[in-house]
Amino acid sequence: MMKTDLVVVIGLGGMGSAALASLARRGARVMGLDARRLPHDQGSSHGGSRVARTAYYEHPEYVPLARASFDGWDRLEQETGHRCLHRSGVLLAGSAESAILRASLESARAHDVPTRWLDPDGLRATFPAFRFEPGFHALLEPDAGFVVPETAIEAHLAVARRHGASIRTEVEVQAVEGDDDGVEIRLNNETITASRVVVTAGSWTSRLLPDLAAAASLRPQRKIMVWCRPRDRFRDACSDRRMPAWLIDDDGRFGPGVYYGVPTSPHQVGPGGMKFGFHGPGLDVDPREFDRRPPPEVVSRFAREVATYLPGVFEPPHAAKACLYTMSGDEHFVIDRIPDRQAIVVAAGLSGHGFKFAPAIGDLLASLALDRARPEGTGFFSLDRFKFPSGS
Ligand SMILES: Cc1cc2nc3c(=O)[nH]c(=O)nc-3n(C[C@H](O)[C@H](O)[C@H](O)COP(=O)(O)OP(=O)(O)OC[C@H]3O[C@@H](n4cnc5c(N)ncnc54)[C@H](O)[C@@H]3O)c2cc1C
Structure with missing residues (x-):
């Protein structure tokens, strides 16, 4: 695979736009791709409002993520x-x-x-x-x-652009292939080589990462x-x-x-x-x-x-x-690198309660893409709890 420092984000809804902004703020060379014009009403991030709370009944592990997100907003x-x-x-x-x-x-x-x-x-x-x-x-x-999701997506994209991100819309990714060192992103008539890819394709994740979708029972x-x-x-x-x-x-x-x-x-x-x-x-x-x-x-x-x-x-x-909604098997988020293809980072299975966390999930995805170590206190969202086909 050709050597490159490019990081690509696939899907620029609530999570992808935040990841793109976070990567761009950190000085990474980033490109965002979305199949649609943004923001749109075909996925999970429309409808004018999302409830945002931190006293989290789903699990106390979400509270620090919610707090970081409120700072992020x-x-x-x-x-x-x-x-x-x-x-x-x-x-x-x-x-x-x-x-x-x-x-x-x-x-x-x-x-x-x-x-x-x-x-x-x-x-x-x-x-x-x-x-x-x-x-x-x-x-x-x-x-x-x-939180107002449409405003949030536009604001995150504006920050990403300001820090040099390139954004391509109405571009549908057909496939993602990678290993621990790099990825190839196939479009209709073009292949993009990247050092890392962040897949934030919402309900369409299973098309790009079918093994992840099966392991985490994404629905x-x-x-x-x-x-x-x-x-x-x-x-x-x-x-x-x-x-x-x-x-x-x-x-x-x-x-x-x-x-x-x-x-x-x-x-x-x-x-x-x-x-x-x-x-x-x-x-x-x-x-x-x-x-x-x-x-x-x-x-x-x-x-x-x-x-x-x-x-x-x-x-x-x-x-x-x-x-x-994209439900995961246990209704908790999946935010991780793919075990046998570490160059691929994903946020999926947000199970109908993810939007409030967008800034913190964006930061976590940026860390997983750019840093070696997983940020402390985020293990709850890892893929370890599911049986991944590679046996990880
Ligand atoms: C009715 C409803 C109410 C909700 N209420 C709350 C709430 O009160 N509080 C809360 O925190 N959360 C809530 N949520 C959940 C929250 O909105 C979602 O968790 C969040 O919007 C998920 O964002 P996403 O970025 O993962 O997906 P999306 O916003 O759907 O983004 C995915 C993007 O990927 C793009 N894409 C997909 N495939 C490809 C491809 N092959 N190539 C290029 N681009 C691609 C799509 O076009 C899309 O733009 C609610 C959700 C719904 C539906």
């Missing part, structure tokens, strides 16, 4: 003048038995994340638009909020997002000045998962209004061909079920959109 704002993280606060509500509420509280305690515990009376008094079961408590994380799933406008008298109560982003653990009342929502905000990109969705099992799909039209019965069911928590608060849905 602030740094990005200083670099570009674009605010991506809006600190509306995040409210997590659930019954006294809620495992999610308990795990969030444990993460907050273990890592000294500032939070406020609300008992049922406090919850009612602080957020009167919501109606919960009598025993519901809540954890409020005031410094958390939501793209269709998810639906719904937007509703608040009725006039609830406009203020539903704005990001008064309402935090929220998640509700209702002990499986509406299926295994949690409803989440983002308040109205002048900063959200998209159809406007309050946005909500269900974080739980989705429909397995092939990202190359699936019906992107949100089924009307799913949209009306979401609106009906969310209305049990916010009765009379919003108008019928005026917009809905499909988006893609």
Whole structure:
């Protein structure tokens, strides 16, 4: 393979744009490739908002990554003048038995994340638009909020360009072949030789790295997002000045998962209004061909079920959109070098909760591409937990 110092990033959605910016900041010679014009609404990084919290119920190992990301969002704002993280606060509500509420509280305690515990009376008094079961408590994380993915991608790409990255869009990578020392990236009529490649192809990862996808059981799933406008008298109560982003653990009342929502905000990109969705099992799909039209019965069911928590608060849905999760076998991230081809670095299987971490994942990918040692405290995201075909 020809000797080169070029690092290529394949896929410039939430993770790839952050990796490109991080590599470029570190002075690497980098090129970013994406099959589409950016930002777009065909992958996982659209829809105007993503909930961003650090008191992490999924596992306490995520808390340092979330903290580093919040610093990263602030740094990005200083670099570009674009605010991506809006600190509306995040409210997590659930019954006294809620495992999610308990795990969030444990993460907050273990890592000294500032939070406020609300008992049922406090919850009612602080957020009167919501109606919960009598025993519901809540954890409020005031410094958390939501990130605007489209703004974040554009800001990361702007930083990357400023530091000399070249960006090529509407270029689809057909294959990636490599070993520990270098890679060849095949396009339709061209082959690019690079010293390292970062694969951040989201739901399309299995096409480029089928063995990784099989080992980590990557599964793209269709998810639906719904937007509703608040009725006039609830406009203020539903704005990001008064309402935090929220998640509700209702002990499986509406299926295994949690409803989440983002308040109205002048900063959200998209159809406007309050946005909500269900974080739980989705429909397995092939990202190359699936019906992107949100089924009307799913949209009306979401609106009906969310209305049990916010009765009379919003108008019928005026917009809905499909988006893609890529689930991993254990719903935790895979961020690593490929064991038998160390020149290939990947972030995959972000399992519907990755966006808030984009700046820190970008930095971690840059380290995996440029440094010898894996950064301390990031082993949780390694491929070691899966049986990779090479036996690593
Ligand atoms: C409905 C929904 C709600 C979510 N809510 C939250 C939330 O509240 N909080 C949170 O933190 N996360 C949330 N997530 C998850 C988060 O948005 C994703 O984890 C994140 O966007 C994944 O980014 P990505 O860069 O991996 O994928 P993508 O953004 O999809 O980027 C992949 C890119 O690779 C490109 N590509 C693919 N194949 C090729 C190829 N062969 N050649 C060139 N380019 C290629 C694609 O065009 C695309 O641009 C949510 C996701 C969805 C769908």
